[in-house]
Structures are given as C-alpha cells and as structure tokens.
Amino acid sequence: MRLRPRWILPLTLTSVLLGQESTARQLQLTRATLAPGSAEWFENGFDLVEAQMKCDIAAAVRTATELHRAAQASALPDVDGIAYAMAAMARCSFQGPRMQLLAPAALATDEPRPTRDLSATAGARSRARYFTARARSGGYADVPAEFLPDMFTALEAARASGDPAMLHRAGWTLHGVLERQAPAYDAELLRELAATADTPAAAPFAAWRALQEYWLASSNHTRAERLQQLDGLSRIATELGDLRTLVHVEWDRVAVTMAGEDRDEAAAILVRMLPLAERLADAWMLGVTLELAAEIALERQRLDEAAAFLARAGKVAGNRGYPDREVQQAHLRLQLANARNDDAAAAAETARLEELRDDDSARYRGFAALLEQLLVGERQHLDLARDLDRERERSARTMRTALIGGLGLLVLALATLALLALRSRRRLQRAHADLQAEVRRSEQEVAARRTLEQRLRQIERTESLGIVAGGIAHDFNNLMVAVLGNADLLRTDEPDPQRRRRLEAIAAAGERGAKLCGQLQAYAGNQSVRTESFDVVAMVRGMAPVLEAAAGPSLQLSIAGDDSPLRLDGNATQLEQALLNLLTNARDAKATRVRITVSREQRSDGDFRGGQVRGETAGGTFACITVEDDGEGMSAAVQERIFDPFFTTRFPGRGLGLAVVFGALRHHRGTITVDSAPGRGSCFRLFLPLLAATDSAPPAPVDPVAAPAAAPRAIAPMTVLVIDDEVHVRDLVTSSLTRRGHRVIGIGDGRDLVAAMPGLDRAERAIALVDLSMPGFDGRDVVRRLRELHPGLPIALMSGHSLASLTEIARELDVAGCIGKPFRAAELERTLDEVLTARSAAARRGA
Numbered sequence: 081m082r083l084r085p086r087w088i089l090p091l092t093l094t095s096v097l098l099g100q101e102s103t104a105r106q107l108q109l110t111r112a113t114l115a116p117g118s119a120e121w122f123e124n125g126f127d128l129v130e131a132q133m134k135c136d137i138a139a140a141v142r143t144a145t146e147l148h149r150a151a152q153a154s155a156l157p158d159v160d161g162i163a164y165a166m167a168a169m170a171r172c173s174f175q176g177p178r179m180q181l182l183a184p185a186a187l188a189t190d191e192p193r194p195t196r197d198l199s200a201t202a203g204a205r206s207r208a209r210y211f212t213a214r215a216r217s218g219g220y221a222d223v224p225a226e227f228l229p230d231m232f233t234a235l236e237a238a239r240a241s242g243d244p245a246m247l248h249r250a251g252w253t254l255h256g257v258l259e260r261q262a263p264a265y266d267a268e269l270l271r272e273l274a275a276t277a278d279t280p281a282a283a284p285f286a287a288w289r290a291l292q293e294y295w296l297a298s299s300n301h302t303r304a305e306r307l308q309q310l311d312g313l314s315r316i317a318t319e320l321g322d323l324r325t326l327v328h329v330e331w332d333r334v335a336v337t338m339a340g341e342d343r344d345e346a347a348a349i350l351v352r353m354l355p356l357a358e359r360l361a362d363a364w365m366l367g368v369t370l371e372l373a374a375e376i377a378l379e380r381q382r383l384d385e386a387a388a389f390l391a392r393a394g395k396v397a398g399n400r401g402y403p404d405r406e407v408q409q410a411h412l413r414l415q416l417a418n419a420r421n422d423d424a425a426a427a428a429e430t431a432r433l434e435e436l437r438d439d440d441s442a443r444y445r446g447f448a449a450l451l452e453q454l455l456v457g458e459r460q461h462l463d464l465a466r467d468l469d470r471e472r473e474r475s476a477r478t479m480r481t482a483l484i485g486g487l488g489l490l491v492l493a494l495a496t497l498a499l500l501a502l503r504s505r506r507r508l509q510r511a512h513a514d515l516q517a518e519v520r521r522s523e524q525e526v527a528a529r530r531t532l533e534q535r536l537r538q539i540e541r542t543e544s545l546g547i548v549a550g551g552i553a554h555d556f557n558n559l560m561v562a563v564l565g566n567a568d569l570l571r572t573d574e575p576d577p578q579r580r581r582r583l584e585a586i587a588a589a590g591e592r593g594a595k596l597c598g599q600l601q602a603y604a605g606n607q608s609v610r611t612e613s614f615d616v617v618a619m620v621r622g623m624a625p626v627l628e629a630a631a632g633p634s635l636q637l638s639i640a641g642d643d644s645p646l647r648l649d650g651n652a653t654q655l656e657q658a659l660l661n662l663l664t665n666a667r668d669a670k671a672t673r674v675r676i677t678v679s680r681e682q683r684s685d686g687d688f689r690g691g692q693v694r695g696e697t698a699g700g701t702f703a704c705i706t707v708e709d710d711g712e713g714m715s716a717a718v719q720e721r722i723f724d725p726f727f728t729t730r731f732p733g734r735g736l737g738l739a740v741v742f743g744a745l746r747h748h749r750g751t752i753t754v755d756s757a758p759g760r761g762s763c764f765r766l767f768l769p770l771l772a773a774t775d776s777a778p779p780a781p782v783d784p785v786a787a788p789a790a791a792p793r794a795i796a797p798m799t800v801l802v803i804d805d806e807v808h809v810r811d812l813v814t815s816s817l818t819r820r821g822h823r824v825i826g827i828g829d830g831r832d833l834v835a836a837m838p839g840l841d842r843a844e845r846a847i848a849l850v851d852l853s854m855p856g857f858d859g860r861d862v863v864r865r866l867r868e869l870h871p872g873l874p875i876a877l878m879s880g881h882s883l884a885s886l887t888e889i890a891r892e893l894d895v896a897g898c899i900g901k902p903f904r905a906a907e908l909e910r911t912l913d914e915v916l917t918a919r920s921a922a923a924r925r926g927a
Contacts, residue, residue, distance in 0.1 A: 117154055140170040147159075173363065211230045214226075225443075244276035270292070287320050294310070363397050410429050433632075436633070617703075620678050635674060638676070648703055649771055658741040658766070680701065702768055705766040713759050745768075800849055803829075878900070883900040
C-alpha cells in the first residue's frame with residue numbers, strides 16, 4: 081500500500097493559501113485604485129467574493145457584507161439586490177441557511193430576504209450573478225422549488241452575457257443536480273461548457289473539470305492508478321488556489337484508501353486534511369469531513385473517538401438548515417447507539433430519522449414535474465444549436481464531395497494493388513485462423529473445467545455450512561427451551577412490576593433467538609414452507625412502499641416489471657425477505673442508485689457458466705429479478721463468501737444477510753448470479769423457474785400443528801413420562817406441567833424405561849414425551865421399546881431440529897404428535913392433550 085508522507089498536507093495548505101492570496105491580492109490592489117461606490121468598484125468586489133468562496137469563506141462574508149452596506153446607500157441600479165444575494169450565499173455556506181435567517185442583522189438589513197428583485201433593464205451579467213447566488217443559497221437549504229427556477233434563469237443569463245466564467249459558474253452549479261436527475265441533458269450541458277474550457281476566463285474552473293473527468297473514468301482504473309490521478313488533481317487545485325476542490329480530492333483519496341480496507345491510513349488522511357476544511361470555513365464541507373472521520377472510527381470500533389467527531393460535526397453543521405447533514409449525522413448516531421447497546425438512544429435517533437424523512441418528502445414533492453417543466457426551454461435551445469451544427473455540416477460535406485471525387489481514381493488504383501498483395505497472403509491467413517480457433521476451443525474447455533471445479537467447491541462448502549447451521553440451530557433450540565420456559569415460570573410468580581418487565585425482556589430475547597434458529601434452518605434447507613402459485617411482478621410492485629422506506633432519502637430507487645404476469649410456485653414471503661436483504665446490502669455498500677427489474681428470461685445450461693453462479697444450473701424459462709446498484713462493489717474473494725451465514729465486510733454486521741437470499745433460492749430451485757467489481761457496483765440476478773402454462777398450483781401443505789378448538793377448555797390431569805438427556809429440559813417440563821396440575825415422571829436414558837412403567841400402568845391419562853436426539857439409545861429406539869413395554873401408550877416426539885424433519889420422522893414411527901423446541905408450557909400442555917384426545921377418539925371408533 082502506498083502511504084502519503086505526513087508533511088504533504090500541511091505543505092499543500094500553505095501552497096493553496098499562497099496561490100489564493102495571489103489571486104485575491106491582485107483583486108484587492110486593483111480595488112484600491114477604484115473609486116469606492118463606483119460601478120467598477122462593485123464589479124471588482126463581486127469578483128473578489130467569488131475568489132474568496134474557494135478558499136476563505138469567512139473573508140467572503142466580510143467582503144460581501146461590506147458591499148451590501150455600501151449598496152444600500154448607492155444610487156446605482158441593481159447593486160443592492162446582487163450584494164444582498166451574494167452576502168446571503170456566503171453566510172449560508174459559513175453558518176448554514178437556518179443561522180442566516182435567524183441572524184440577518186450581520187448582513188446590514190432587518191429582513192431575511194431581498195426587498196426587491198433586479199430591475200427590468202438589468203444586464204445579463206448582473207442577472208447571472210444575482211440568480212446564481214440565490215440558487216446556491218437554495219441549494220444549501222436543499223429546497224428544489226427555490227433552487228431550480230433560479231438556476232435555470234442564471235444559466236440563460238450567463239449564455240446571454242457571453243462571459244465563459246459566468247457560464248461555467250452557473251453550469252457547474254446546475255450540473256450537481258442534473259447529473260442524477262436528467263443525465264441526458266447533463267451530458268449536453270457538459271459539452272457546452274467544454275467548448276469554452278480553454279479560454280482564460282474559464283481557467284479558474286480547471287480543477288473542477290479535471291475532477292469531473294476523474295469521476296467519469298475512475299471505475300476503469302486500479303486503486304494505484306486512481307491514487308496517482310488524485311495526486312495530479314491535488315497539484316492542479318493547489319496551483320489555482322482552489323481549496324474547495326482540494327477538499328473534494330482528499331475525500332476521494334479517503335474513499336480509495338477505504339476500498340483497500342486500510343482504515344488506519346484513511347483515518348490519518350482525514351485528521352491531516354481537517355485544517356484544509358477548517359481553513360475553508362464551509363460549514364457543510366467541514367461537517368462532511370467530520371462525519372467521515374466518525375464513520376471510520378466506528379468501523380475501527382473506537383466508539384469514544386467516533387462520539388467526539390460526531391459532537392464536533394453537530395456543532396459545525398447540525399441544526400443549521402443542512403437537511404442532508406442532519407440525516408447523515410442521525411444515521412451515525414444510531415450506529416453508535418447500537419454499538420454501545422444504548423436502546424434508548426437508538427429509539428430516539430430512529431424517531432428523528434422518521435421526522436427527517438417526512439421533511440425530505442415534503443420538500444421534494446412535485447420535484448420531477450418542476451424539473452421537467454424547466455427542461456422544456458433548455459431542450460428547445462439545444463435543438464436550435466443542433467440545427468445550426470447540421471447546417472454547417474452540410475456545407476462541409478459539399479466541399480468534401482468535390483475532394484473525394486478527385487481522389488477516387490487514386491483510391492481505386494491503390495485498392496487493386498492491395499488485392500494483389502492480399503491474394504498471396506490468403507492461404508497463410510486461413511492456416512492462422514484455424515490455429516487460432518483450435519486455441520480458443522482449448523481455452524474454452526479449460527475455462528469450463530475450472531468453472532465446474534469452482535462450482536463443486538461452492539456446493540461442498542454450502543452443504544457443509546448447511547449441516548453446521550442445522551446442528552447449531554438444534555443445540556440452540558434446546559437452550560432456548562430453558563430460557564423461555566424459566567422466564568415464563570419466574571414471570572408467573574413475580575409480583576414486582578420492574579422485575580416482570582426484565583423477565584419479559586429475557587423472553588423477548590429468547591423469541592428472537594428462536595427466530596434466528598429458524599433462519600439458520602431455512603439456510604440449511606430443512607425447513608418446510610407453505611407454497612402457492614403467485615405473480616412475481618405483482619409481488620415486487622406491491623413491495624414498492626416497503627422498499628422505498630428501507631431505501632431512505634439518500635438512495636434513489638426505481639422498480640420496473642414485465643407487462644405480463646410471471647407465475648411461479650413458491651413462497652412469496654421468503655422472496656420478499658430476500659429482496660429486502662438485497663436492497664439493504666446495496667444501501668450498506670453506499671449506493672446512491674438501485675434499480676429493480678422483473679422480466680421473463682430463457683436460459684440454457686451453458687448460459688450459467690462462468691462468473692459467480694449459485695444454485696440450480698438447468699436451463700428453462702425463468703422469472704428474473706435483477707437488483708443493480710452503483711455502490712462500492714466487491715472483489716472476487718468477497719463474492720466467494722457473501723452467501724455464507726454471518727459473513728460481513730463492514731462493522732457492525734448483523735443477521736444472516738445474503739445467506740437468507742441463498743436459502744430462499746434453494747427452496748425455489750432457482751439460480752442466483754453475481755456480477756461485481758470494486759468501484760463498479762453490484763448486479764444480482766435471481767432466476768426462478770416459472771410454472772408451465774398447463775401447471776396448476778399444488779395444494780398448500782397441511783400445517784402439522786392441529787387447528788385450535790373453537791373455544792378454550794379445561795385440560796384434565798395427565799401423567800407424562802418425559803425422556804430427555806438434557807437435565808435442564810427435563811426439569812423445566814417437570815416444573816411447568818406440575819404447576820398445571822399434572823404428574824410427571826422424568827428419566828434421562830431410555831434404558832431406564834422398565835423402572836418407570838409401574839407409574840404409567842396406574843395412570844388414567846398417560847402419555848410419553850420423547851426427545852428425538854439422544855446419545856446411545858436415541859428417540860427411535862425409545863419409541864420401539866415403549867411399544868414393547870406398553871403397546872397402547874400414546875407417544876409425542878420433541879426435538880430442536882426443524883419441524884418439517886420432526887413431522888416426517890413422527891409419520892415414519894407412527895407417533896401421534898410432535899412439538900418443536902423451543903416451546904412454551906401452554907403450547908406443550910395443549911399438544912399433549914390433543915394427542916391424548918385424538919387417541920381416545922380413535923379407540924372409541926374402533927370399539
């Protein structure tokens with residue numbers, strides 16, 4: 081890894097200040113020669129504010145305030161409105177939109193907004209300055225209804241002024257919005273700016289142009305190449321004294337370093353670049369820098385350091401009218417609360433995020449319609465420019481035709497000579513082509529063999545992880561029996577409300593653990609699910625509100641589906657959870673755009689060769705759900721493990737993540753492919769086999785648990801023989817059933833059955849509860865032995881394995897009932913009573 085020496089950033093700051101001082105000093109020297117209050121004096125002052133906005137916003141506030149005070153006493157038209165707009169812009173950047181509105185006196189006025197617009201005779205330069213400044217103020221406050229109209233008006237005026245500097249200032253400000261919302265028009269705007277990029281007036285924007293070119297091409301370069309390019313960008317910004325662009329460059333350097341998972345170096349870069357952001361004095365950019373430092377500290381598990389950075393970010397940019405900063409800081413505070421297990425703080429930040437999302441929705445209501453309305457005039461302008469270009473091209477084409485006619489004979493002669501030369505080489509080329517084809521066939525065979533070997537390794541690891549997951553779930557379910565059962569017992573006898581609440585919290589945690597076991601069993605593939613025929617397109621479109629809420633305001637989500645229904649046989653709930661996990665994965669990968677599409681796809685066996693492919697690889701007709709994002713992307717090594725349970729590349733990682741997605745695909749006999757690379761985002765494609773046109777939906781499986789009775793009834797006393805090698809399970813069952821009026825005989829080994837039989841022979845209502853998994857003499861052996869010693873005794877099975885496996889084994893052993901661990905006392909009592917009632921009814925029918 082290439083590390084930057086610690087002295088580079090301090091020297092860079094000094095160089096930037098020197099470069100910017102040269103620009104500002106020249107403007108100030110010229111200003112000293114001008115008559116105060118003259119038109120030239122104001123024009124020079126406005127240029128000085130723009131220069132200071134790139135390196136020292138505090139100085140820009142002072143200059144703009146001085147201009148506005150002088151403008152109030154001036155008889156010159158329009159200078160008052162321009163000076164106020166520029167002063168408001170500088171203060172929005174320095175202290176935030178909210179602080180500017182709360183403290184307007186610093187701008188030498190008692191009103192929060194300009195009292196008058198420009199005059200009807202205002203020139204194009206004046207209009208460009210005025211509306212660009214107003215638009216930038218609206219941009220800081222993130223209010224589209226104010227920003228967009230002002231920005232398009234500023235662009236029109238900048239074109240009319242004929243000043244490339246005015247055009248670049250307006251165009252680059254608008255580019256920040258159109259880059260995502262209207263990419264086609266944004267490309268035209270960038271071409272228009274490039275046409276005047278080489279003029280001296282546009283020279284101050286050279287660093288911005290270079291940074292834009294880097295962003296467009298960065299995904300095609302390695303990490304080392306990107307770091308080298310960032311060094312070049314840093315030199316350009318330093319030479320121009322453009323501190324604002326330099327801060328953006330260092331942000332990208334931090335991102336590239338984090339992509340290499342060198343968190344320590346990224347943190348060091350941020351600490352060393354803080355003087356740059358502090359010297360600039362842009363509250364928004366300083367807030368972003370401190371938030372990045374807090375995020376990296378969280379990933380390094382330095383919670384106190386993260387809290388300190390967050391506190392500084394809150395003082396600088398929090399509650400100052402920057403909505404995007406308030407949302408990001410709330411997200412970081414929520415992560416910090418979760419890392420500290422502070423439930424109260426986590427709940428407060430969650431509520432705060434909901435309020436911010438509602439505010440964001442209100443501000444952006446009608447945004448798309450407003451943007452489309454404003455773009456109509458711009459498209460007409462571009463169409464006229466294209467017509468002029470086409471007319472010029474026709475004139476040039478006429479001249480080219482005459483020239484080509486004169487060269488035609490020469491070209492024909494040269495072509496004849498080339499044909500004669502090529503004829504002698506034709507045989508050699510054919511032999512070479514045959515050899516190349518043979519080489520390609522060999523390479524394809526080698527690639528196919530490697531793909532097959534890789535897929536076999538994936539299958540073996542998946543099966544191994546499935547076995548491990550099933551075993552862990554079984555043992556964990558046994559432990560949850562004691563946790564849930566003892567919590568219920570203690571809660572029943574506890575008179576203290578505060579202690580009861582703590583016991584309820586223990587029970588709730590146990591239930592979450594039981595659900596986690598269910599997810600592990602789903603990944604292992606041994607959990608039964610209810611299946612039905614449903615339309616995948618309708619399912620995905622119906623999930624749109626849930627997906628949009630999960631995406632949040634920082635993630636742009638689009639959903640598109642096939643026009644015709646795509647029906648398959650499966651479980652819609654499982655697929656909904658898989659889709660939600662893929663969206664969460666994209667959001668955690670810092671994506672800004674996610675596109676979900678549903679389409680009908682025809683695939684052959686060979687189409688699934690190469691790349692990351694999991695699941696069934698047979699061809700057929702599929703419903704394909706594609707989830708594509710522009711996030712950080714993944715390396716090949718990460719892609720190998722993303723479907724493993726609990727695997728994560730970021731802190732904190734939770735739950736089963738993409739393992740749930742793979743478990744759902746296994747249940748649906750589907751295939752999932754992954755296409756990703758660092759810096760290029762990720763694309764997941766889920767191929768689900770469609771029902772044939774003649775297929776009908778199979779009947780839903782019958783739930784192994786009997787339907788509840790129409791009304792609760794008292795349960796008569798029972799004598800229960802409990803056979804389980806786990807002492808805590810036996811003790812819990814004994815305590816629970818004894819408290820409910822039943823008699824319990826507990827043994828830990830099936831070999832002790834003979835000694836327990838006398839107690840059952842004298843009982844009126846007797847039943848045996850047998851654990852399926854026991855060492856040595858297991859549950860199957862116990863059931864067979866019970867049939868020998870007591871042929872008429874009802875038997876119920878219990879196990880920590882999945883309920884589907886337990887039900888199948890109960891059917892094989894002809895056992896009347898079963899119950900999965902963990903269970904509650906009431907559920908166990910009801911199951912045992914249902915088995916006894918069913919056996920009694922069968923005996924009466926036989927009699």
